Amino acid sequence: MKTVLLSPRTGSITVGEIPAPGAAAGTVVIRNDYSLISAGTERATVSTGAQSLVGKARQRPEQVRQVLDTLKQTGLVDTYRMVQDRLDRPMQLGYSCAGTVLETGEGVNDIRPGMRVAAAGARYASHAEIVAVPRNLVVPVPEGVDTQWAAFATVGAVALQGIHQADAVPGSRIAVIGLGLVGQITLHLLRAYGYDALGIDPNPAMVALADSAGLVAYPRAADDLSRVLSRRWGGAGADAVLITAATTSSDPVEFAGSLARDRATVVVVGDVHVAPPRSSYYGKELTTRYARSYGPGRYDPRFEEGGQPYPEGYVPWTERRNLAEVLRLLATGALDFTALKPRVFPIEEAADAYEALKPSDTGRSVALLLRYPGTAQLAPPPAPPTGPRTWTVPSSTLRIAAIGAGNFATKMLFPQLKRESGVEFSWVASGRGLSAAHQGRRWGFRTIAENTETGLASGDADCVMVLSRHDSHGRYAAQVLRGGAALYCEKPLGLTEAELEDLADAWLASGAPAMAGFNRRFAPAMRVLRAALPAGAPLQITYRVFAGRLPPGHWYFDPLQGGRLLGEVCHFIDAVGFLIPGRPVDVRATGVDVRDPGAAQSVTLQLTYDDASTASIVYGGLTPSGAPKELLEVATDGLAARIDDFRSLTVWNGGRPATTKYRGAPKGHAAQMRALVRLVRNRTVDEESAREADFASALWSSLVACRAAQAVTADRAVEAAPSTPALARALGCPAPGTAGATAVPKPSSGSSSAATI
Template sequence: MKTVLLSPRTGAITVADIPAPDANAGTVVIRNEWSLISAGTERATVSTGAQSLIGKARQRPDQVAQVIDSVRRTGLAETYRTVKDRLDRPVQLGYSCAGIVLRVGEGVEDIRPGMRVAAAGARYASHAEIVAVPRNLVVPVPEGVDTQWAAFATVGAIALQGIHQAEAVPGSRIAVIGLGLVGQLTLQLLRAYGYDAVGIDPDPVMVALAESAGLVAFPRGADGLAGAVLRHWAGAGADAVLITAATPSSDPVEFAGHLARDRATVVVVGDVGVAPPRSSYYRKELSIRYARSYGPGRYDPRFEEGGHPYPEGYVPWTERRNLAEVLRLTATGALDLAGLNPRVFPVEDAADAYEALRPSPGGRSVALLLRYPGTAQLPSPPTVPAGSGTWTAPQGVLRVAAIGAGNFATRTLFPELKRVPGVTFSWVAGGRGLSAAHQGQRWGFRTVAENVDSGLASGDADCVMVLSRHDSHGSYAARVLRGGTALYCEKPLGLTETELEDVADAWLHSGAPAMAGFNRRFAPAVRDLRAALPAGAPLQLVYRVFGGRLPADHWYFDPRQGGRLLGEVCHFIDMAGFLVSGKPVRVRAVGVDSRDGATAQSVTVQLTYDDGSAASIVYGGLTPPGAPKELLEIATDGVAARIDDFRSLTVWKGGRAATTAYRGGPKGHAAEMRGLVRVVRGEPLGGAAAAADFSSALWSSLVACRAVHSLTEDRVVETAPVTPALVRALGCSAPGTGAAAAVPKPGPPAGGAAATTAAF
């Protein structure tokens, strides 16, 4: 499908072909007929992209602050790679569109295929032939409303949210400063509701456009403007002033102070300089409020992506209701969108449309629409063949596919895998298609799959790497294994025991080898530590991690993604189990800042094992930048040891201390990727066999899930598996017959990878 892309490095606009997005749970897949270019927001985005690096920094000082903070946290080299990657990664433009529903994801009940809908949201309602939009950002188009005008709903919702923020009452006098698209729609909405409204703009063309719709408007440059506006209201001031302009100048805010009555409200809708003069704002005791985009729910992933509703009694006007209200008023004829005279461009000419945003002697266009042919289709769901239950190691070049190609994959795993001889990248899929297309070209994947199923059905892979968001790991891992393909799955393997049971069942029946992304097992310091520990001796283990505070809007805190305990602390639970000879029997987790597994940032986890070993994991998720990351200390019979940030290992034994340094603090990613290739090829693993063991990775994942139960229920929780596949995969007795007893653990299933049995 075609989509409009912006190069953040150069500001260039291109139209590219990328795979159509999937209908994931809670989403609506729409074939666009129209999309609206936001003259203000998108012009600013394109303008910033065309700036030099210094110009970009001046335009976005907030991002400069983020870069400085990243240098403190991760170092100059890593920050440079991050910035370079961001500048090289194309961005989909657009956030207001309308079209026909092609497919809906699980959980969407009020939207059906074939319906005409309007949609909102940057990254979702893009300028593309097909888009996938969360259900709470999609509304049906009423009968009688042309789909062309439905594409204005999002920008109309921005205008409506500004009116809500003004908290005006019937009969209020309201001024609108700035008569671009949002300002024109604001004036029309105010008229529809019966307010006494006037508009103000420095561009006489915009003033004339408002007057042609029967609205009252004044040119900003007119002499005695404030007096003229006040005379219009018989000498009274504005009850509210809505600022819908886009300018770095603070003039709109200053002028609003002249127009407003005593104790009035000034609402900032547009992007303007806010430097209110004390003389007017203090004397009149004016209030300044901001309007947040389309309304309540915006920037809240639980509402927008998770589909969680707000209680209507407390939040009646959500962004979704704002969208629907704009369409309702359009249906009644209260909004005259045709009178805005939008310029129309076919999507293939998107670059010309964005060129029309630039100032020209002929004036500016207040509205620009992209038109789509309406012929794009979703691919038919392919049939993914089931595996045979036996595994034949591939000969020759090893074909590796990827589901997901985010930052971690492209900065860490792909480079290491690329260095392994005899490996080629076959297909890549995932997300909304853009990242897969960009990274597929960058890393030399032969194919960008239309979706995960089409990639799996192609049979063009010996190993599939699951590198997507956490909530999809369990489902994708099970599908890969059931298709008879070798699996590499980044941690966590699953977010619930139900998902882990499904993965275990698929692994046991597939015959295909599997590995999980617990890379620290492969770290040189861990390898040397294991060799220094006495075999089978009980261990006392303390693992301290300064993870650092994450922002409240980080994707980890989306309830669907499981939080830091499942997504990060699982690493350290795994490391403890990897070093201890016994099996885990109990876990106790205590939250410092929260007892909710999805939101807790700092937790302490205590583990006990059936051989008498004990481990304590202190994960500090509220620590400041610059603190050392990880410290692992172990005490056992005649031996003490410490790993300090994987840069050094010190072992005390026989009254002597021996320290080994490791340049760069390697955490095992390079050895992990080499081990993966050997696992899939069925080659001897030697000392890496225990690190590659999949059953122990399932153990780690199960213990992490039980730790979440312990955290939320505030109690000690047993760790023994209780479901059939996990009982078999983990080598435990059947439930009720001493499942936590120390019985031998299995290796991989028959015909699988040549990994030997590993202690958890």
């Protein structure tokens, strides 16, 4: 399908081809009729892309701070590569569209295929022939409303949220500063609701556009503006002032203070510099408020992506209701956008549309729409396999496919695999198609799969890497094994014991090699430390992790993704399990900030093992940037050791301490990819490599993480033994319900390793 792409490096606009997105759970797949170009937000994004690196840095100081933090942690070379990769990665634009529903995902019950809908949301409601949008960002279009005007609903919701924030009662006097698209729509809404409203803008063309719609507007530079306003409102000031301008100047904020009456409200809707002068804001005791985008729910992944509703009694006007209200007003005729005189461009001429955003001698258009042919279709579902597929060792070239192509895959995994001889990248798929299209071409994948199901059905892979979002790992991993391919699955292997049980069943039945993305097993420091540990002696391990605070809106906060305990802490559970010969008996876990395992950012775990070993994991998810991330310490009979952020290993063993330093702080990614290639090719490996690649122990680590999540809620220790049949068989434990089922036997020497290889 066609989509509009922005180059962050140059700011150029192109129309590219990417796979159409599928209907994930809770989403609605829409074939667009129209999408609206935001004259403010998108013009600023394109303008930033066209600037030099210095100019980009000035525009985005927060990203500069992130780069500096990365520089401290990973060094100059890796940071440079990261920045270059970001600049080369195309972006989809757009956040307001309307069209027809093609299909819906699981859990969407109020929207059906064939319905006309409007949709909102950056990264979702893009300028593309087909989009997949979370259900809470989609609303039906009423009868009688053309989708051309429904495509304005998102920007209308931005304007409406500004009005809500003003808390203005009927009959209030309201001034709107800035008459771009949001300002124009704000005036239209205020008129529809019967407010005494007027607009002000320094651009005479914007004032004329408002005048042509019968709205009240004045030029900012008018000499008699103060006298006109005084005469209109009888010498009184505005009850509320809405700032819908976009400028680095604080002039709109200062001007708002002069327009407002005593104890009025100033609402900042647009992107302006807020530096209110004390004389007017303190003197009048003005209230300043911000309007956050489309309304309550915006930037909350639980609402937008998870579909979690807000209680209407406390949050009556969510962003979804704001969207619906704009469409209702259009349907009743109280709102009419025809006076905005939008210019309409076919999707193929998107570059010309963005040129029209730039100021020119003839002015610039305030409203621009992209029109779509309405013929794009989703890929047909793949034909079911004619028979069961069984694992066979590749005879020559090793074909590797990937589900997901995000930052981690392209930075840590694909480069290592490219260095291996006889490896070919076959197909790649991703959730929304853009990353698969871009990274697939960049890394030389032969095929950009329309979706994951199409790729898996093709059978064109000896090994499939599951690198997608956490909530899909267990499902995709089991599909890969049942499809007759070897598996590499990034952590976590699953978010629930049911997913782990299904995965264990698929692994046992397939006979195919499998590896989990627990790379710290493969780190040089871990291998050396394990070899130095005395045989048979119980270990005391403490593992401290300063993981750092995640930015608001990070996908880890999506409740569907399991949170940091299941998604991250499993890494460190696996690392201590790699060092301890025994098997876990029970786990106690405490959420330091909250007792919700999905929401906890900081957790403390206490694990006990059947060989009398213990491990304590302290995971700090609220620590500041710049702190060293990981410190692992081991105490045992006659030996103590410390791994400091994988940069060094120090061992105390009776004499002087022996310290080994590791350049680049390797955490095992390169060694793991080499081991994966050997594993899938059925090459002979040494016993240590076999233990590192052990999939059964990876299932153990994932099961313990699930039990740790239970322990956070229960506030007590939880047993680690498997309670389902396939997991019990995979882990060599007694079947549930039989004598000794709660006991966890020690593995015989090398048994789990040999079973995996």
